[in-house]
Amino acid sequence: MNSLKKISALVLSLLLCMALLAGCSSGSSDSASDSDSGIITVYSSPDDVVVDDSDLTPLAEVTDFTFDFESLDYSFTGAEGADFYYIRVYPVTDGEEGNSASFQSDKISADDTNSYSGTIADETLLAGDYIAYVVASGDGYSSSEASVSGSSTLMASASVSANWNTGDGEDGDGTVSVDITITPGDDVAQTFTLTVTNEAGEEVYRDESATSDPINLTAADLGADELTVEDVYNVTVTVNQVSGYTAPAEGATAQVTEAMSFGFPG
Numbered sequence: 001m002n003s004l005k006k007i008s009a010l011v012l013s014l015l016l017c018m019a020l021l022a023g024c025s026s027g028s029s030d031s032a033s034d035s036d037s038g039i040i041t042v043y044s045s046p047d048d049v050v051v052d053d054s055d056l057t058p059l060a061e062v063t064d065f066t067f068d069f070e071s072l073d074y075s076f077t078g079a080e081g082a083d084f085y086y087i088r089v090y091p092v093t094d095g096e097e098g099n100s101a102s103f104q105s106d107k108i109s110a111d112d113t114n115s116y117s118g119t120i121a122d123e124t125l126l127a128g129d130y131i132a133y134v135v136a137s138g139d140g141y142s143s144s145e146a147s148v149s150g151s152s153t154l155m156a157s158a159s160v161s162a163n164w165n166t167g168d169g170e171d172g173d174g175t176v177s178v179d180i181t182i183t184p185g186d187d188v189a190q191t192f193t194l195t196v197t198n199e200a201g202e203e204v205y206r207d208e209s210a211t212s213d214p215i216n217l218t219a220a221d222l223g224a225d226e227l228t229v230e231d232v233y234n235v236t237v238t239v240n241q242v243s244g245y246t247a248p249a250e251g252a253t254a255q256v257t258e259a260m261s262f263g264f265p266g
Contacts, residue, residue, distance in 0.1 A: 059136045059144040067132040069125050069150040070246070074134070075117035079144060082136040084109050087120065092129040092149070102130065125152040127188055127245055156185025157248045158192055160237040163259035164229045165216065176227040178256050180215040182237050191240045193251075196222060199232035210237070229258055 062085065065076040074087055087105040091098040103123045108116055130152065135145045160182050167175040182192055196205035196217065204222045219227045238251035 056140065056142040059138055059141045061144045062134045062136050062146040065132075065134050065146045065148055067134075067148050067150065069130050069132070069152040070154055072120040072123060072125070073117070074120065074132075075115075076134050076146070078110060078114040078116060079136040079138075080114075081138045081141050082110050083138045085116065085134055085136050087132060087134050089125065089130050089132045092131055097131055124154065126156050126186060127151075127153050153244065153246045155188050155239055155242065155245050155247050157250070158185050158189060158237050158239050158252055159183045160194075160235055160252045160254045162233070162235040162254045162256040164227075164256060166229065166258075175218075176229060177219070178217040178222070178227070178233065178235075179259075180217065180235055182210060182212050182215070184212055185239075188242055188245055189239045189247075190242060193238045193240060195236045197234050197236075198222075204233075208240070231256075 059081055060079045062079050062082075063077045065074075067074045067087070067089075069089075076085075078085065085108040087108070089102045089104075090100075091102055102125060103120070105120050108118075128151065129149070131147055131149045133145045133147045135143055137143045160180065162178055162180045165177045165179045167173055167177065178196075180194070182194070190211075191208075192210045192212075194205075194207045194210040194215070195203055198204050204224075205217060219225060222233065224231075233256040234253060235256065236251045236253045239247045241247045
């Protein structure tokens, strides 16, 4: 009799557990799941979640969209129902749009005028082809976008470093000179204008066809009898114009300094 009671109790417990499991699997959940497999997927980022907005009413496209790929000026007429807009620019290489945006603007909030214009600050598009999108978003609507393609001719600035060469190397004779290195900012630049001024601000050297090859200037080059590391000279490099491109208006400047050396224990 006692054995029969124990068996009955065990059967009831199993039935109860099965009922609870069935209720859990059919209940609602905030996690994404595969209804066919019963597998629950936990996403690590909101960007991984694909939202089905096929049932939402699409916003009308923005109209009259213009974008200057050098000044980054834009203008467009908004779409009815949009709450905000943003502009995103992608590079185009050999006719193929890139996967990563060059930049995205800050949010442009909708207003009653429905007419928008401005300039995207703190960004630059160097020489190349691009496509710009203006995306309209609104609560209860699926987003819409309009695009325009164009090019930039802007060349990148070069950088320059200038260091004293004290002539103390293995083959040196102790004569002080100046080593200058010009680093192009892009593959478009071909030559540079190099100028050197002394402590009084007087131009003592000029080369209007300098290249990125290593440059060494002696005292004679700088119109001096001799050079010492206490002398003050400033070096300026500007990018020369290339046909079909726009060279940067400002150059790069460096003061001649002693090269930094890093010693390691022997």
